[in-house]
Amino acid sequence: MKILEINIYGYGKLExxxxxxxQDFQVFYGGNEAGKSTIMSFIHSILFGFPTKQQTELRYEPKNSAKxxxxxxxxxxxxxxxVIERVKGKAAGDVSVMLEDGTYGGEELLQDLLSHIDKYLYQSIFSFNLHRLQNVHSIKSEDLGRFLFSAGAVGSDKLLIAENSLQKEMELLFKPNGKKPIINEKLLKLRDLHSELLKAEQQNGRYSDLINEKETIESRITDLSxxxxxxxxxxxxxEEWKKLYPVVKEQAVIREELKQYENLQFPVDGAERLEHLENKAQEYESRKNSLTARISATASLLEDLSVCTDLLNSESAIVNASESLPLYEQLRQEQNQxxxxxxxxxxxxxxxxxxLHFTVKEEDLLMLDTSIFMKEKISDAHSTQARLKVKKDDLDRRFNEEKARLESLEQQLKSIKAQLLPDDEVEELKKRVAQSDKQEDLQAGLVDxxxxxxxxxxxxxxxxxxAAKEKKLFTTQRAAFVALFAALIVVGIWSSQWLLTAVGAIGALFVLISFRKSTVSYRTEDLRAEIEQLxxxxxxxxxKLAEFAKGEQPFLAGKLEKEMQLREKHHLLHIKWDEQNGQYERIISAFEQWEQDAINHKALLIKIGQDLLLPDHIVLNYLNDAFQLIEKLKIAYRDRQYLIEQYRTASSSLEKxxxxxxxxxxxxxxNSHLSIQETALLLRNKVKAELEKRIQYDEKQAKLTELTEELKELETELTATKDEQAKLLNLARAxxxxxxxxxxxxxxxxxxLSDELDSLSRQLKITTITAEEIAAFLLIEDSDEEMAKQTMRLGETEKEFAALQSQLADVRHEINQLEEGESYANLLHTFALQKAELNEEAKKWAKYTIAKDLLAKTANHFKNDKLPKVLKHAEEFLDFLTERNYIRIVPQQHAQGFLVERSDGILFEANELSQATAEQVYVSLRLALATVLYEKLHFPILIDDSFVNFDHKxxxxxxxxxxxxEGNQILFFxxxxxxxxxxxxxxxxxLREEDRVHVWQQ
Known part of the structure; x- marks a missing residue:
């Protein structure tokens, strides 16, 4: 199947x-909103119907047109x-199909042409888009292998979704140890109903009128309650007030006592703070005396120590010189290396x-471009040159073949043309042969x-x-008429009736004329003249027929027929020659294109050579080798520069x-006789001895400074402590x-006292008695007597309540006895309904179980019978896409998933693959399905920007x-x-966004 033309009346924004x-491979390029997705959806809709309003797919109904x-x-x-036409009509649209042999039909004919494939299967196998491809990344890693297996089986993740959906539906209905599933809940309810039904079977009595008494008792019970x-x-x-009364009394006593301390102001923790300050002042005095004695002793020790400052100032230089000796030896070795x-x-x-065999200055060579881009450019140029050579060899072979065929046809045309008669002779021959045809016409004409x-x-x-009979009859009639009219004339003249005389004369004249005409037969004369002409x-x-009796016509007819056969053969050969000459011209055009490509490629090579400072003969013949030598020489120059710089650096460091x-x-x-090593060792020992003196001096000096600073801080602290003590007394006004x-x-x-008062207040807060109630209880003289009255009243109401409860129980018992008959019927009906509902849910669960089993068997059938052929081609595709990094796709034996084998033999789970590699596996499987498993259905493959996540390689x-x-048209958007x-x-x-009404044509 191949789409030749797309004609959109109105679909989305396209009109x-x-x-x-x-073409067999057609690319639709356009920016966003240019109409790519619209065209892709249009193809789906024309072939399989418009999406219905209940479906989630866009319908693309035009906004500005009724078409x-x-x-x-x-x-x-x-x-x-x-020609497949679909327009607005019923839900999926009205479709008509017209074949080139005149066959006309509708949906049934279209389904027959499409081999009854549906839209879902077509989109799953032959239609790619970014969303479907990216589903590989959105799925959980542990399910990725099963997802790829599902994609291999039906072209999408629907197999995985169907399996998960069936399992979910089964678990919603029933779990062996579950409680919430529907069947589990219904089993529990049915068990409880069965128990109640058994109890109800034991009681089935009468029903009487006790409702009014029951309602009266219940109303009184409510009031008593x-x-x-x-x-x-x-x-x-x-009772609570009796417990609370001592607390209220104690609260009042504490508040009265607190009134005498209302004006008291005392610092927080004042006693502890005063004692602490007094202890600190005593401690500071003792430490002050000790520090004064230590400062005097340290000052006397410093006077006995003296240090060579000049030598110590050069300590770092001496230490550096000593420590540089290993470096000195190392630098000497590096200099030699x-x-x-x-x-x-x-x-x-x-x-x-x-x-390299040509001279280039070192600085010029180092400036040459040997980047990876230039290397790739040279590699591409080398590949192009090889491709041009292969193409030229192919063109040479095709040129020789087409030229030989053309020359053969020309030789045949030349041979036949030499046998043909001139056009004037052929015309004369045609005339003479035409006379032969005329002889037959003459013969037929003569007979006629x-x-x-x-x-x-x-x-x-x-x-x-x-005429002879008529003449005799007219003679008799004339004599009679002449006698009659003569008598009229005589009578008219005799009686002087001139009118009668005139009538007789006219009648006689008429008779004479009629007789004369009848005697001459015009018909006989015409026949005689016609006979003479015939x-x-x-x-x-x-x-004329006598002239054709000589017998030359058969020879002329044969000669003309042979001439016409030669001319027909010449015409056919000339047509073949035109076709062959067209093919020959196309080869020549291809040669010219090749020459232009070769010239352009040569110019490119020369330009590369100029960039690399290479002569033309080297560029045209040894560009790759020359570039590799330049790379090596450039590296060698840089290494040499680096070594020279390192040598100079090492020499400079040694000298320093x-x-x-x-x-x-x-x-x-x-001492000039000492070596470098001896000098460094003696200097270091001398510095070490002087450093020991300096350390002792510094320690004593630091100690003296420390003691002096400590004494100053101690005196400051002592003064502050005494000031703080005075402030504390002032705060207390003491x-x-x-x-x-x-x-x-x-x-x-x-x-x-404040703490005790707060504790009592907290006790009052947690009680249920409000402040108003406390005030009221304080007015009661004897709370015990009041409690006795209330208790007695409560006992009376409880006795009445208990009696009514017993009476109500008896009434209810009688009512229940009367209502049990109807309850039993209701329970029996409910039990039957629940049992029927359980059976229906069990049937649903059984259907899902069977469906899941069939799905598993179908997957196993695909895995064992059809999958090997698909995997073989998918492995070829994957091998090509990954450049032999991944070479095999291996189904797992005990799971619905794949293992992918790398070129080094290591197997990977699907979820271990990178994102891009997983997409390559998915694409390989999809193409294998379309071209192998569905090889008899050569449907167009539609791809909508599905590879944007891939890098350029x-x-x-x-x-x-x-x-x-091969075999499938590809439309790439x-x-x-x-x-x-x-x-x-x-x-x-x-495609352009502004092209709404347009004709796109190659």
Missing amino acids: NTRITDL YGGQLTVVFSGRGKA KENARLQKQINKL YKLKLEKLEHEVKALREK LQERLASRQNAYKQEVGR REKEKILKD IETQIKTLNDKFLK ATTEEFRKLAHDSERKEK RTRKILELLQRV TCHQHLLPSFEAKQVIQ
Whole structure:
């Protein structure tokens, strides 16, 4: 099946749009909102019907036009061209199909042409889009293998969804140990109903009228219940008040005592703070005396120590010089190694320059572009050159073949043309042969003429006989009429009736004229003249027929027939020659295109050579090798520069170390006979001894400074402590410490009373008695007597309540006895209904179980019978897409999933693959399904920007694979302009957002 033309009457924003001359691989390019998805949906809708309003798919009904639908011109294998038209009508639209042989039909004919494939299966197998491909990433990792297996079976994740859906439905209905599933709940209810039904079977009595008595008793019970609650609440309140009364009295006493401490102001924790300050002041005095003695002793020790400051100032230089000795030895070794490497590298550079065989300055060569982009450019140029050579060989072979066929046809034309007669001779021959055809006409004409002549002669004889009879009859009649009219004339004259005389004269004259005419037969004369003419024509025809008796006509007819056969053969050969010449011209055009490509490629190579400073003969023949030598030489130059810099650095470092150590020797040792190592060792020992002195001096000095600072801080702290002590006395308004301590004792008493008052307040807050109720209870003189009254009343109401409860129980018992008969019938009916509902749910569960089993068997059938063939081709596709990184797709033996084998033999679970590799596996399976499993259904494959997540390398591989697919037309929709160079110009249709009414044509 191949789509040749798309004609959109109105679909979405597209109106009156035609797209013609669709190729086997057709690319639809356009930006967002250009109509790509609309065209893809249009193809689905024309083939399988418009989406209904209940479906989630977009219907693309036009907003500015009443027209909805369009046509597809499609070629079906074995059935020829068909025009499929679908317009707005019933839910899926009205469809008509017209085949090129005149067959006309509707939905049934279309289904027959489509091999009864439905829209879902077509979209699952032959239609790609970004959403379906990205479903690979949205699925859980543990289900990815089963998802790919499902995609391999039916082209999408529907198999996995169906299996999960069936399992979910089964679990909603029944679980072996569950309680919430429907069947589990119904089983529990049925068991309870069965128990109640057994109890109801034991009782089935009568029903009497006790309802009024029951309602009266229930009303009185309600009133008593409220009264009991009120009394009980009152009693509880009185009991709680008895417990609360001591608390209220104690609260009043504490508040009275607190009134004498209202004006007391004392610092928080004042007593503890005063004691703490006094202890600190004593401690500071003791430490002050000790520090003064230690400062005097340390100052006397510092006077006995002296340090060489100049030597110590050079300590870092001496230490650095000493520590640089290992580096000094290392640098000497590195200097020798760099020297050896430089000599070796010079030999390599010389060898590479000799291989390159042309002179380039080192600084120019280092500036040459040897990036990966240039390397890829050279690789592409090398591939193009190889491709051009293969194409030229193919063109040479085809040119020779087509040229030989053309020359053969020309030789045949030349041979036949030599046998042909000139055009004037052929015309003369045609005339002479035409006379042969005329002889037959003359012969037939002569026979016809002779028949007419015989007929006229017979007619003449009959006419002559009839004329003789008429003449005799007219003679008798004339005599009678003449006598009659003569008598009229005589009578008229005799009686002077002139009118009568005139009538007789006129009648006589008429009779005479009529007689004369009857005697001359005009019919006989005409026949005689016609007979004479026919005899003359007969003579002419006989003379002409005599000329054809010589016998030349058969020879001329044969000669003309042979000439016409030669001319027909010449015409057919000329048609073949035109076709062959067209093919020959196309080969020549291809040669010209190849030459242009070769010239362009040569110009590209020369441009690359200019960029690399290479001569043309090297570029045209050894570009790859030259580029590799340039890369190596460039690396060698850079390595040489690096080694020279390292050698110079090592030499400079050695010189610095030697100069530094000699300078220190001259300053502190003044012994020029010492080596570098000896000098460094002596200097370090001398510095070490001086450092020990300096350390002792610094320690004593630091200790003295520390003791002095500590003494100052101690004096400051002592002063602050005394100031704080005075402030504390001032806050309490106390003149002495004794007065301060008395005030502290009063503060403690006040705080204790406040805490007790807070505790009592908290007890009052947690009680249920409100402040108003407390005030009311305080007015009661004897709470015990009040409680006794309320208790007595409660006992009376409880007795009455108990009696009514017993009476109500008896009434209810009688009512229940009477109502049990009807209850039993209701229970029996409910039990039957519940049992029937359980049976229905059990049937549903059984259907889902069978469906899941059938689905598993179907999957196993696909896995065992059809999957190997699909996997073989999918592995070929995957091998190509991943450039042999992944080579096999292996079904798992005991699960619905795949293992993917890498080229090193390692197997990966599907969820272990990268995102892009999983998509490549998915695409390989989809293409294998479309081209192998459904190889008899050569439907177009529709792809809508499904590879945007691939990098440029993977995208190039997938596009190459798609263009290799045979047997299926591919319609590729994309909004990415960088993909267009991958296709030929005739394969691309560019869509623009503003092109709403348009004809797109190759």
